[in-house]
Amino acid sequence: xxxxxxxxxxxxxxxxxxxxxxxxxxxxxxxxxxxxxxxxxxxxxxxxxxxxxxxxxxxxxxxxxxxxxxxxxxxxxxxxxxxxxxxxxxxxxxxxxxxxxxxxxxxxxxxxxxxxxxxxxxxxxxxxxxxxxxxxxxxxxxxxxxxxxxxxxxxxxxxxxxxxxxxxxxxxxxxxxxxxxxxxxxxxxxxxxxxxxxxxxxxxxx
Numbered sequence: 388x389x390x391x392x393x394x395x396x397x398x399x400x401x402x403x404x405x406x407x408x409x410x411x412x413x414x415x416x417x418x419x420x421x422x423x424x425x426x427x428x429x430x431x432x433x434x435x436x437x438x439x440x441x442x443x444x445x446x447x448x449x450x451x452x453x454x455x456x457x458x459x460x461x462x463x464x465x466x467x468x469x470x471x472x473x474x475x476x477x478x479x480x481x482x483x484x485x486x487x488x489x490x491x492x493x494x495x496x497x498x499x500x501x502x503x504x505x506x507x508x509x510x511x512x513x514x515x516x517x518x519x520x521x522x523x524x525x526x527x528x529x530x531x532x533x534x535x536x537x538x539x540x541x542x543x544x545x546x547x548x549x550x551x552x553x554x555x556x557x558x559x560x561x562x563x564x565x566x567x568x569x570x571x572x573x574x575x576x577x578x579x580x581x582x583x584x585x586x587x588x589x590x591x592x593x
Contacts, residue, residue, distance in 0.1 A: 407468065408545040426464060427452040444474065465532040468544050472525035479518035489514035497582040498574055506567065513559065520555060524548055 430449030434442050448470065455463030482490040492510040495502060502510070531540040556576050564573060574582075 408541050424453065424456055426467070427456070462532075462535070465537075465540055466529070468548075469525045469528035469532060472521045472528060476518050476521035476525060479514055479521065483511065483514055483518065491517065494579060494583060498579065503570075506570075509563075509567075516555070516559075520551065524551065 427449045430445050430452065434445035434449060437445060448467070451470075452463060452467065455466070479490050482488065482493070488496075488507075489511045491514040492502070492507060495510060527543060528540075531543055534540075560573070560576055567573075
């Protein structure tokens with residue numbers, strides 16, 4: 388069986404994350420309590436075909452979700468985004484405290500090999516900002532999951548999180564252009580995303 392390109396899997400995971408609230412709502416209506424079990428099965432299947440630490444992450448999520456259905460019930464699927472936010476926050480924080488350089492610096496180096504020393508401090512602080520944002524989103528997601536209000540949960544995950552991230556992305560972009568105007572033209576956010584999609588494996592090289 389031919390190997391599926393890494394970028395294709397990355398795109399599929401991103402699409403799954405983007406559509407998760409809608410997918411979950413559709414499964415709740417059409418698959419009842421089987422929605423979390425379907426997601427757990429997909430996670431375990433993907434874990435069996437993945438190597439490295441990602442295998443254990445996917446397997447852990449799949450097993451936890453399956454056990455959660457047994458112990459808590461179908462509503463456990465509402466906790467998946469919170470776990471994902473915590474994982475992303477951990478990845479940002481890990482590059483700050485355990486395995487530097489910071490994640491944002493790694494992203495910038497995909498486009499620029501030489502970075503002025505004074506800019507490294509800014510990139511480290513920006514990594515902290517993203518880490519805190521994902522922690523805040525995890526806490527809000529947990530709170531909405533515990534509150535049991537499906538309407539607010541849906542709109543926060545379908546729209547709120549993307550508005551927060553877009554506000555930070557655009558605000559930081561314009562602030563950076565003003566704060567470091569001596570650097571000249573800077574790549575737009577979508578150009579950075581394209582570089583990450585093309586050479587993303589370099590972000591995780593220790």
